[in-house]
Amino acid sequence: MSAMQTKTPPAQPRGVARTLAAVQRKGYMQALPTVAALVIFLGMLVYGEIAYGRIVQFNTLSNLLVNNAHLVILAVGLTFVILTGGIDLSVGAVIAFSSVVGVLLVNAGWNPWLVVAAMVAIGSAFGLVSGVLVQYFGVQPFIATLAMMFLGRGLASILSTQPERLADDSGFRSLGTTWKIVDGPKVNDLVISPGVVAAVVVVLVGLFLLHRTRFGRTVYAIGGSEQSASLMGLPVPRTKVWVYVISGTLAGVAAVVYTARLGIAQNITGIGWELDAIAAVVIGGTLLTGGAGFVLGSVVGALVLGLMTVLITRDGGIPPETTTIITGGILFVFVLLQRTVVRQRR
Amino acid sequence: MSSPTTSARARASTVLRAPYFWGIVAIVLLLAINTIRDPGYLAISVHPSTGNLAGNLIDILRASAPILMIAVGMALVVATRGIDLSVGSVMVVAGAVSMEFMSAQQSNSAGTALVALLLALGISAGLGAVNGVLVSVVGLQPFISTLVMMLAGRGIAKVITGGQNTTASNDSFRWIANGYVLGIPVVFVIAVLIVVAVALLVRRSALGLMIESIGMDPQAARLAGINRRALLLTAYITSGLLAGIAGVFATATVMTVDVSQTGYQLELDAILAVVVGGTSLAGGKFSIAGAAVGAFLIATLDKTVVFLGISSSATPAFKAAVIVIVCLLQSERVRAQIPKLRIVPRRAPKEVASA
Numbered sequence: 047m048s049a050m051q052t053k054t055p056p057a058q059p060r061g062v063a064r065t066l067a068a069v070q071r072k073g074y075m076q077a078l079p080t081v082a083a084l085v086i087f088l089g090m091l092v093y094g095e096i097a098y099g100r101i102v103q104f105n106t107l108s109n110l111l112v113n114n115a116h117l118v119i120l121a122v123g124l125t126f127v128i129l130t131g132g133i134d135l136s137v138g139a140v141i142a143f144s145s146v147v148g149v150l151l152v153n154a155g156w157n158p159w160l161v162v163a164a165m166v167a168i169g170s171a172f173g174l175v176s177g178v179l180v181q182y183f184g185v186q187p188f189i190a191t192l193a194m195m196f197l198g199r200g201l202a203s204i205l206s207t208q209p210e211r212l213a214d215d216s217g218f219r220s221l222g223t224t225w226k227i228v229d230g231p232k233v234n235d236l237v238i239s240p241g242v243v244a245a246v247v248v249v250l251v252g253l254f255l256l257h258r259t260r261f262g263r264t265v266y267a268i269g270g271s272e273q274s275a276s277l278m279g280l281p282v283p284r285t286k287v288w289v290y291v292i293s294g295t296l297a298g299v300a301a302v303v304y305t306a307r308l309g310i311a312q313n314i315t316g317i318g319w320e321l322d323a324i325a326a327v328v329i330g331g332t333l334l335t336g337g338a339g340f341v342l343g344s345v346v347g348a349l350v351l352g353l354m355t356v357l358i359t360r361d362g363g364i365p366p367e368t369t370t371i372i373t374g375g376i377l378f379v380f381v382l383l384q385r386t387v388v389r390q391r392r
Numbered sequence: 393m394s395s396p397t398t399s400a401r402a403r404a405s406t407v408l409r410a411p412y413f414w415g416i417v418a419i420v421l422l423l424a425i426n427t428i429r430d431p432g433y434l435a436i437s438v439h440p441s442t443g444n445l446a447g448n449l450i451d452i453l454r455a456s457a458p459i460l461m462i463a464v465g466m467a468l469v470v471a472t473r474g475i476d477l478s479v480g481s482v483m484v485v486a487g488a489v490s491m492e493f494m495s496a497q498q499s500n501s502a503g504t505a506l507v508a509l510l511l512a513l514g515i516s517a518g519l520g521a522v523n524g525v526l527v528s529v530v531g532l533q534p535f536i537s538t539l540v541m542m543l544a545g546r547g548i549a550k551v552i553t554g555g556q557n558t559t560a561s562n563d564s565f566r567w568i569a570n571g572y573v574l575g576i577p578v579v580f581v582i583a584v585l586i587v588v589a590v591a592l593l594v595r596r597s598a599l600g601l602m603i604e605s606i607g608m609d610p611q612a613a614r615l616a617g618i619n620r621r622a623l624l625l626t627a628y629i630t631s632g633l634l635a636g637i638a639g640v641f642a643t644a645t646v647m648t649v650d651v652s653q654t655g656y657q658l659e660l661d662a663i664l665a666v667v668v669g670g671t672s673l674a675g676g677k678f679s680i681a682g683a684a685v686g687a688f689l690i691a692t693l694d695k696t697v698v699f700l701g702i703s704s705s706a707t708p709a710f711k712a713a714v715i716v717i718v719c720l721l722q723s724e725r726v727r728a729q730i731p732k733l734r735i736v737p738r739r740a741p742k743e744v745a746s747a
Contacts, residue, residue, distance in 0.1 A: 133535075139708075179716070183723040186673050188475070188535075192660060193715040200709020207705055313705060321543065334536055367550030374544035381536050 079331030079383050080343035086376075087350050090357060098360040104228060104236040106356065112224065112307070114352035115241035116141075116300040120323040121330070121344040122252040123296030126289040128327050129256070130268040131336030132180065132187035134290065136172055137297040137323060138316035139198030144168040144301035145311035146202045148218070149210040158217035165305075166298035172198060173294020177287035191290075195320070202313040212309040221306035241303035248296060252341040265289060269336025325373055326351055329380045333388070350376070412682035414721055415668045415689045418714065422689075422696045429700065444572040448695065453576075456691035457583035458483070458638035460684055462658060463665035464587050465631030467683040468594070470666050472624055473607040473675025474527060474534030476631045479662055481545025482519050483639030483655030486512035488549040490640060491649040494560035505564035513636045519545065520632015521625065528624035542659065550651045559648045569644035579641050586637065590630070591680040600678070603627060607675030661690050664711060668718050689714070 094101035120137050127134045148165040152158060172194050179190035212218055221240045228236035256262035264285045267275040276282045305311050330347030332339025354372060358364045364372075426433040426448070436447035462479045469476045490508040497504045519541060526537035571578040594600035605613040606620055614620060638658070643649045667673065668689055669682025693714065697707045720726045 179719065183720055183725055185719040185723065189663075189667060189673060189715065189719060192663065193712045193719070195712075196660070196708035196715065197712035200706050200712060203703055203705035204709060207703055321539065324539070325543075328536070334533055365551065365555065367555045368547055370543045371547035371551070374540040374542075374547065377536070377543070378540045381532055381540075382530070385531065 076338050076387065077331065077340070078387050079329075079380060080340050080346065081331075082383055083329050083331060083343060083346045083350060083380070087346055087353065090350065090353050094353070094357050094360065098357070101356070101360075103234050104230050105234045108235070108237045108242075110349065110352050110356060111242045111245070112237065112239045114348055115239065115245040115307075116304040117319070117322060117326060117348045117352065118245045118345055119248050119296050119300040119303060120319060121326040121348045122248050122341055123293035123300075124320075124323045124327050125252065125330075125332055125339060125341055125344045126256070126265060127187070127293045128324070128332050128334060129265050129336055129339055130286060130289050131272070132286070132289065133191060133324070133334075134173075134176065134293045135188065135191040135320050136176060136194035136198055137293065137300070138319035139195040139202070140169050140172045140294060140297040141301040141304065141316035141319065142311075142313055143172075143198040143202040143205075144298050145305040145315050146205050146210060146313060148301065148305055149212055149311040150205060152216050152218045153210070153213055158220075161218060162221070162302050165302050166295055169298020169301065170291055170295040172297070173291040174287070176294065177290030180290065181283050181286045199313065202315075205313070207313050209310050209312045212305070212311075218306060219309060221302065222309060239307065241307055244299060244303055248299065249341060249345055256341055261285060261288070266337055269333075269338070271337075322351060322373075323348075325377045328377060328384075331380075331384070333384055334381075412669045412679065412685040414718060415670075415682070415685040418668075419685070419689050419692050422692045426696055426699055433699075438575065442572070445575040448699070450577065452688070452691050452695050453580045455695060456688050457577075457579040458641045459658070459661055459665060459687040459690050460583045460587055461634040461638035461641070462631075462662040463669070463683040463687040464590055464680055465634035466659075466662040466666045467669065467671055467678040467680060468590075468603060468627045469534070469631045470663075470671055470673055471600075471603050471607045471675055471678035472534075472627050473610075474624070474627070475538060475663070475673070476523065476628065476635075477535065477538040477659050478519065478523060478541035478545055479631065479635040479638070480655035480658040481542045481549070482516045482632050482635035483642060483658060484549040484649065484651060485519060485545050485552070486516045486636035486639030487643030487649035487654050488552040488558065488651065489515050490565070491558040491560045491643055491647070492552055494562045494565060495558050500562055500564075502564040505562050505568075508562070508565060509568075509640060512640050513633060516636025516639065517629050517633045520629040520635070523632065524625035524628030527628060528621040546651070549649070549654075553649065553651055555651065557648055557650045561647060565640075565644050566647055569641055579645075582637075583641075586634070587680065587684055590634075594680070599623075599626075604675075604677055607677070609676075661711075664715055665690055668714065670722075 091102055100106060120141075123137065124134055144165045147168060148161050151161045151164060156164075176187075176190050176194050179185040179193070180187050185193075224237040224239045226235050226237050230236065256265060264275065264280045264282070267278065267280055268282055268285060272282060301316075304315070326347035327339070327344045328334060328347070329350055330340065330343030330345070332343060351373065354376070355369065358366060358369055358372070423434065433448050436445055436449055438444070439446050462483070466476055466479065490512040493508045493511055494504055497508075523534075523538050523541055526532045526540075527534050530537075567578065568582070569579050573581050594603065602613070602618050602623055603626075605616065605618055606623055610620065635655075639655060642654055663673075665686030666678075666683050668686035669679050669684070671678045671682055690711070693710055694704070694707055697710055698704050
């Protein structure tokens with residue numbers, strides 16, 4: 047709760063309730079789940095450093111970014127869809143299909159850059175189909191993207207059910223290299239990868255689009271009330287198709303980042319990632335009903351999930367089987383938090 | 393459904409109006425494809441020594457049993473304008489509990505099997521109740537509460553079995569999935585009995601109507617004095633319980649619970665079955681018969697894909713085609729293009745008690 051006090055300039059030493067009231071008066075209540083996510087993330091960092099050590103250091107933190115770049119990218123894409131009150135279940139399967147196609151094409155001798163473009167285009171195409179089904183054929187987002195999920199997974203399995211390896215000398219691998227920014231003592235280096243750069247670019251573009259453009263305001267308006275948005279003359283149909291195209295395209299980008307890092311693609315890649323991404327978005331404070339949320343919140347949400355895995359691995363005493371239980375628990379707490387916030391605002 | 397005055401045209405429209413009409417068409421089509429490939433596909437023979445029926449159709453019926461269970465539960469939940477994403481996870485928890493218990497008991501008695509069965513059903517009803525409480529009392533969205541349960545459920549199953557795929561042996565338990573009654577697979581007989589029981593329960597009492605009323609207009613239902621909480625709880629507990637039975641079916645077949653594969657993504661099959669059956673995910677109406685048709689379609693589709701020599705991991709692509717075609721046939725825009733289909737109202741009239 048201390049982090050919130052920084053948001054309310056007049057000193058409020060009279061307890062949490064008063065702080066909450068002040069925050070609410072100033073209309074910051076909406077940001078509470080996001081702030082809570084940030085607090086949890088910092089708390090996990092501090093706890094991890096105290097309990098296990100070697101957490102707050104270049105090596106661990108840069109690995110956290112490198113290993114979760116694809117999740118951050120997915121979460122940004124899903125933020126757009128969820129803000130309109132929709133959902134995209136297809137991202138994990140789109141990644142599988144796009145990755146398998148990409149590796150097969152590279153190994154068939156295609157130009158790596160052309161392959162990257164093709165992989166991203168596959169994502170856009172899936173998103174476009176979802177969007178058209180949702181907007182022009184009245185199919186519910188849940189069902190339309192479920193169909194795309196089945197389609198992506200099935201097509202990937204038709205192409206190959208074996209792990210497809212990138213050739214070691216392939217130019218595509220250059221996207222998976224890591225750059226050493228700071229050469230620390232021993233293995234404590236600050237490294238970033240092209241994937242991290244891609245994630246940062248995606249986040250910045252997402253921030254700009256959602257918070258600084260007419261398109262972004264339309265996205266929020268649709269989530270608030272689609273009917274009102276229509277009556278105000280906003281381009282609702284076009285925007286709704288676009289959010290699915292964005293989500294699909296970013297799934298394609300995530301496929302490039304992930305495939306380049308691992309050098310392997312398989313038809314079972316990305317199973318359950320749509321749920322991780324949805325969890326990241328929700329933990330980051332975006333309302334599943336749409337209309338409220340932040341891109342940066344989703345980034346924090348993705349990092350919370352990534353850090354949780356790191357801590358569980360470090361602890362060693364927590365059985366890895368419980369990871370999903372803990373994810374579920376965190377998700378549950380945050381949804382309850384959102385629920386209280388929404389109640390307070392009424 | 394037919395009256396003496398109905399003309400052929402009106403009768404045709406009645407058939408077309410059945411929400412699950414296209415599901416039946418699809419099943420017939422798939423069976424026709426199989427028969428073209430192998431003219432003896434539909435043949436049902438009697439096993440000379442055991443007297444049991446054998447054949448591809450019997451295999452399909454056996455495979456449809458777990459899907460039938462979860463689809464019927466899903467139909468009830470969807471009718472309340474909800475969704476239950478946790479059925480696959482509940483299945484694996486039920487399977488894990490029963491396998492773990494029997495493997496610890498090392499007993500081949502029917503009593504052990506019964507206790508294992510009751511444990512599985514108890515815990516699955518409990519998980520369903522948690523979903524129900526989260527939705528009705530805490531007021532969370534069904535999508536998110538059951539998503540949490542879906543994530544946590546698979547974790548719980550892994551904790552129960554210690555991350556292992558537990559195997560057990562118990563002839564009585566095994567009989568549930570692999571035995572025969574009067575030549576018909578037990579598992580199918582049980583599934584049909586349960587589906588008929590649920591259908592009678594909800595359609596011969598006001599229960600179904602009240603469940604639909606919450607889905608149609610929660611506000612109006614409240615004003616009409618309908619106990620929303622109790623009904624939501626009932627729907628989610630039923631869904632959990634039926635998922636538990638499906639989990640027992642799925643694990644008893646092989647007497648192993650595979651913590652990462654048992655019931656995996658079966659919630660999607662259940663949702664697909666419900667949608668094919670003509671139930672709108674917007675809530676407010678449901679059709680048990682439709683859900684059953686949907687379940688049969690999925691089982692037929694699964695078997696057909698394998699029969700045609702396509703890798704079973706490619707099945708989702710065919711399911712996607714089915715979903716898209718069904719959704720397009722239901723969409724206003726496509727219906728306006730096909731004049732003959734316009735006789736089908738968007739919300740088909742409610743069917744009376746049917747199984």
